[in-house]
Amino acid sequence: MNSIEIRERLSALRNSARVAADSTVSDELVESRYRRAEAIAGHVLHHDKRARGLSWDDWADRIATNRFWGVLSMLLCLAVILWTTIAGANVPSALLADGLFWVEGQLSRLFVWAGSPEWLHGFMILGVYRGLAWVVSVMLPPMAIFFPLFTFLEDLGYLPRVAFNLDRLFQKAGAHGKQALTMAMGFGCNAAGIVACRIIDSPRERMLAILTNNFVPCNGRWPTLIAMSTLFIGAAVVTGQTAIAALALVALVLFGVFVTLSVSWALSKTMLRGVPSSFALELPPFRRPNFGRIFVRALVDRTLRVLWRAIIVAAPAGGVTWILANVYVGDTALLYHASNALDGFGRAIGLDGIILMAFLLGLPANEIVLPIMIMGYLSGGAMMELDSMEALRELLVVQHGWTWLTAVSVMLFSLLHYPCGTTIYTIYKETKSVKWTVISAIMPLAIAIGVCFVVAQAVRGLGLV
């Protein structure tokens, strides 16, 4: 007998059966099994009456998954992490900058002593080295604090609770509750988040999750966002600078979640129509994290990898940017020909030509957007000795006309723009669809431009800057 004949014989047998409709049989089977399981468990599971009624993790779970306290504690958690990151990063950032620029001085002397030509000194020291120094001192300290804290929460088992709390919202947006989980993964790395979307079975809901994963900031974007918030939003107030900078970031993340939900909702009403399917999400117990492993994973897998990716691109980019800024066509450097062309459009959405160029050149990896931006500004022949974060802020404000609106626009654009090259490639691998891959890049870009345009025009129209 082949499969088809067997299938027919089975169906015939099924039809001959004298029992009620299929679904009730299935329910009866499940019930009988559970009755049996209950009986066995009652028989072999002994509870020590002296044990406390609820242990600490039961209490923790009651709070972490409560409708009201759950959401509140989630926001609080995020705020505390960001505050710790910003507060903790200030001092080491300044120390690193001091140290690295002292080395720059020594290197310069070495070049002079060796009688090297002016252009070589410019390219190596003012281009490559200075670019690297800024990348390291701006990005390393926040990452070294943020990533271990994030890994701690992951190991503790907190992320599924976040998914649990957000489940209802995703359901309302027509998306799968597990999308909250893939979104949480996206905070680490969007490409990883996209792969994680495999846990969603319905192709429609999986596509929603893939298309919206970009709207949470990944490892590569956190340093830019943290730097912007610290330098411009925190610094704009007199007291509680760190707290304000942290709150601004919390607001930005919330906005990202809001965009995720809105886009999911809009897509599920148009291109990806359908009803959300149900699923079971088991909350793992809170487990005591292994601190050694956290340290290694956060520093080696995350911090150093992100920094390395930034450095290997930033070093040549620093050199190239220096060349572009010092090779003149007519009376303007090449760099400024390019950035001038983008400037008008950039300003309409609250940015400028250099920033826009940094985002374009930063397509391969989000880590390098900020470095390219800084180099674009620094290499303009302005031989300014920068010795602190404050000096960097002054440079941007005084020489390049930045305002708090510029910083907000950079943050919004960074949050929304498009997934990095690696993520786009991953989306293609996962969906096997050119159409959806293109949509996954174009749609966020349109949203980013739209949001930044509206914000910039509104702020200027109201005369706030």
Place this chain on the structure above:
Amino acid sequence: MGAAISISGVQAGGDNSVRVSIRTDAATVALAGNPNVGKTSVFNALTGLRQHTGNWPGKTVERAQGIFTQGSHSYVVVDLPGAYSLSPRSAEEEVARDFICFAQPEVTVVVVDATALERNLNLALQVSEVTPRMVVCVNLIDEAKRKGYSVDAPGLSLDLGVPVVATVARAYRGIDELKNVIDKTARGEIRPNPRPIEYGPEIETEVARLVGELAGIVADRLPTRWVALRLLEGDEDTLQKIAEFLGDPAFTNNVPRLLEV
């Protein structure tokens, strides 16, 4: 102990770098269980491999495989994705169902979480209807103890009719005994005799009749009672798989096809 799969090289991970070769002396051991009960920890403890474990339900999306030896016998351990039931509602559950029911491993170890025993037993009871060659591994007994619970493993073994081993896989506690019990079960020194679940007179009458009718179709390739129950339940997806399995005499020997991810 029919043809089984062993892995040459050591590691089979999510990176698809699996090298599969046929060896006739190694039996296959499947690790099944609800999500997040520490299957991967049990797997690592058994095989000495270092699969990435994580406090996430659904960490193991694809299967991982490794080897352990007990005495002169080698066993290929397959770490299956988490499943609540053998009536799949997700792709992961389907992978687990297909492997346990149709790849017919020599031994199926159902890992259960001691802190959620009742819910976890549902899967163990379902597996016991598919294969008598099973072992229940009650994991996380340390966490249960912390919450004031203790599990009577010999009692559970009597109730289920299959061997039960209590473990704390992360600390390697109970792993030697688990290896020993798996080995004895595979070699027939232990013959588990799962106690059938009673489904009430109406269903049982039909099952008895269908079992007679099915004998000629199913022969000894699948448990007829299990097939009869799926028929009554009208589980279309599983019935289709059963028909494909029965229609293809090479299906069981064709384990590599099921093993390759």
